[in-house]
Amino acid sequence: MNVVVDIADYAVTAEAGASLITYSLGSCIGMTIWDPQAQVGGMIHYMLPESSLSPAKAKASPAMFADSGVPIMFRAAYKLGAEKKRMIVKVAGGSQLLDDKGTFNIGKRNYVMLRKIFWKNGILIDAEDVGGSVSRTMRMDVNTGRVTIKNRDGEREL
Amino acid sequence: MRNAQDIVDQIGSLPPLPSTAIKLMNVLGDPQSSVAHIVDAIKYDQAITTQVLRLCNSAYFGLSRKVTSLDDAMVCLGTIKVLQLVMSVHTSSALSKEQHGYGLDPGVLWKHSVAVALASAVFAQKTNLANANLVFTAGLLHDIGKVVLNQYVADEFVEIVRRVSDEGLAFCEAEQQVLGFSHEEIGGMIGRTWQLPEPIVLCIQHHHVPSALETPDPLVDVVYLADCVCLLFGIGLGEDGLSYRADSAVMDRCDLRESDLESVGLTVLDELKRVEQLFATTPSAACKQPAVH
Numbered sequence: 001m002n003v004v005v006d007i008a009d010y011a012v013t014a015e016a017g018a019s020l021i022t023y024s025l026g027s028c029i030g031m032t033i034w035d036p037q038a039q040v041g042g043m044i045h046y047m048l049p050e051s052s053l054s055p056a057k058a059k060a061s062p063a064m065f066a067d068s069g070v071p072i073m074f075r076a077a078y079k080l081g082a083e084k085k086r087m088i089v090k091v092a093g094g095s096q097l098l099d100d101k102g103t104f105n106i107g108k109r110n111y112v113m114l115r116k117i118f119w120k121n122g123i124l125i126d127a128e129d130v131g132g133s134v135s136r137t138m139r140m141d142v143n144t145g146r147v148t149i150k151n152r153d154g155e156r157e158l
Numbered sequence: 159m160r161n162a163q164d165i166v167d168q169i170g171s172l173p174p175l176p177s178t179a180i181k182l183m184n185v186l187g188d189p190q191s192s193v194a195h196i197v198d199a200i201k202y203d204q205a206i207t208t209q210v211l212r213l214c215n216s217a218y219f220g221l222s223r224k225v226t227s228l229d230d231a232m233v234c235l236g237t238i239k240v241l242q243l244v245m246s247v248h249t250s251s252a253l254s255k256e257q258h259g260y261g262l263d264p265g266v267l268w269k270h271s272v273a274v275a276l277a278s279a280v281f282a283q284k285t286n287l288a289n290a291n292l293v294f295t296a297g298l299l300h301d302i303g304k305v306v307l308n309q310y311v312a313d314e315f316v317e318i319v320r321r322v323s324d325e326g327l328a329f330c331e332a333e334q335q336v337l338g339f340s341h342e343e344i345g346g347m348i349g350r351t352w353q354l355p356e357p358i359v360l361c362i363q364h365h366h367v368p369s370a371l372e373t374p375d376p377l378v379d380v381v382y383l384a385d386c387v388c389l390l391f392g393i394g395l396g397e398d399g400l401s402y403r404a405d406s407a408v409m410d411r412c413d414l415r416e417s418d419l420e421s422v423g424l425t426v427l428d429e430l431k432r433v434e435q436l437f438a439t440t441p442s443a444a445c446k447q448p449a450v451h
Contacts, residue, residue: 007392007427026392026400047391047427048420057424064424097386098328099404106390106420107400135261135392135399152261152319152397 005030005043008064012042012076018142025093027107029066029114029130030138032090033074034145035082041142042077044069048106049113066113084123090147090158091128092138107131127158161310162338168306169347172252178203179248180353186241186291187355193237197228206244213243218436238291242279245295246272246433257304259312261397267305270394271298272433277384277426284422285412287376289357296361296381299354303345303362310337315397322401329398330366342366369407379408383419391423393430 003011005022012033013020020043022030033042044063051058051065063069074084091114094107102108111130118125127147129136134151138158141147147158174180181199185191200206207228214225214235225231231240253268260267278297282290304311311318314336321332330340346363354362361381364371368382382405389400409415 024392024395026395027390028392047423053417053420054424095400097389097400097402097404098326099406101404101406103406103409104386104390104404104416104419106416133400133402135395135397152399153323 003043005045007045008047008061010042010044010046010063010069010073010076012040012073012080012082013142014038014040014080016143019139020142021137021139023137025136025138026095027093027104027110029091029093029110030136031070031073031092031114032138032140032147033077033082034088034090034140034142034147035077035086036088036145037086038081038083039142040077040080040082041140041145042073042082043138043140044073046070046110049109066110066117070114070117084121087123088126088145089118089123090140091125091130092136092149092158094130095133095135096131098133129158165306165310165337165339165344166347169344169351172306172348172351175252175352176203176206176248178206179245182241182244183292183295183355183358186295187289187357189289193232196237196241197232200244201228206247209247210240210243213247213436214240216436218432238279238294241291242275242294245298246275246437249298250437252302252305253298255305257308257396259308259310259315260304262304262394266394266396267301268394269430269434270388270396271301273388273393273426273430274298274300274381274384276429276433277387277422278381280422280425281380281383281412281414284414284418285376285380287380289377292355292357293361293377293380296358296377297384299345299349299358300362300365300381300385301341301345302348303339303341303343306344306348307333307337307339307341311341319397327401328366328403329401340366366402367405369405374407374411376412379412382408383412383414384422387419387423387426390419391427393426 002019005011022045046069049066051068058068062072094111096107129149137150139148185195185199214231256264275294275297278293282293318332321327334340349359364378368378
């Protein structure tokens with residue numbers, strides 16, 4: 001089954017044969033987690049780094065923000081039997097406009113916030129395809145943990 | 159450049175916007191016009207009046223009584239809301255088709271256009287823009303040039319992307335070099351062919367580099383920022399992606415901060431979901447399926 005993860009949303013699943021997919025990543029970040037032993041996979045598509053921008057929206061849709069969404073996704077995966085030490089983490093997105101002065105740097109700040117959260121929690125990123133100015137589609141096969149990224153240059157495994 | 163004349167010829171063969179839409183835009187562009195003028199511009203178009211009334215009576219607006227006339231609709235929902243509906247309906251058929259050259263599935267360009275229109279209206283309010291009536295339509299039509307340039311971009315896609323990747327060009331600069339025109343230039347020409355009000359044509363034509371205008375134009379600035387927000391948040395994003403130049407001077411001119419862009423993005427995402435539901439549940443609307451990119 002294909003599960004489409006919308007902007008400001010996340011999904012975790014232990015369903016055999018499931019695929020998680022998210023489209024149209026601009027400056028947003030798509031992140032996948034996979035526990036090969038528990039066969040649990042998760043994906044989030046968050047928009048912005050910090051929920052302090054709108055606590056009300058963060059309450060309604062925690063996956064809108066990195067700081068409210070990422071912990072919630074990890075906890076949901078733990079409930080399905082995943083464990084932090086086995087988790088394989090992959091990251092994509094964080095694109096930017098062609099910018100000489102760093103005015104519209106949401107993509108970069110989104111990525112920096114994730115690194116900060118991971119550093120605090122002792123989580124390593126296994127693979128990433130971040131930055132540039134392309135639109136990306138991210139897909140994960142929950143059986144194999146295989147993650148692919150598609151952009152205008154084609155599709156490749158991450 | 160061999161395509162240049164072909165491309166210009168295509169502009170003429172593009173189905174024009176309904177005359178009601180053009181009339182309405184001209185009424186809106188005239189600071190002297192009143193609600194009565196606006197109703198006059200629409201009311202003789204039976205098809206659009208029926209559609210507007212159907213949309214007004216949909217569950218989306220949750221009105222307690224049935225709206226039966228345009229005057230009534232303007233009283234219940236406000237002139238701006240009704241006008242936004244009229245223009246969204248008018249542009250949906252022109253913008254809903256697949257644009258494969260840009261990697262846009264059916265409905266995605268319309269989704270992007272509506273999002274930019276909504277964001278333009280929010281920015282207009284934030285910056286106290288005087289001519290806010292036109293800005294929604296300018297946002298709706300900003301990418302109309304893509305409809306004509308689509309096939310040519312598809313044919314030269316590899317070369318355009320090579321110039322973007324290897325030479326650091328913006329996508330529209332690469333279009334200009336390879337095809338002789340960028341989608342904004344073509345959009346501007348379409349706007350003039352359709353005799354749209356000049357402020358709208360300016361927005362279409364300069365929506366990627368507003369600071370290139372000799373005299374900065376607040377309407378163009380607002381549409382530019384709205385487009386940036388939608389590109390950043392991936393709303394109706396195509397294969398051109400975010401390969402456009404950031405124009406930081408606009409932020410200074412509008413006296414906005416990055417957090418303003420972020421909050422506009424959140425607002426627009428909410429509004430867009432509501433509009434998509436509205437059009438998805440109204441069988442008469444041309445865009446029956448909201449864009450599932």
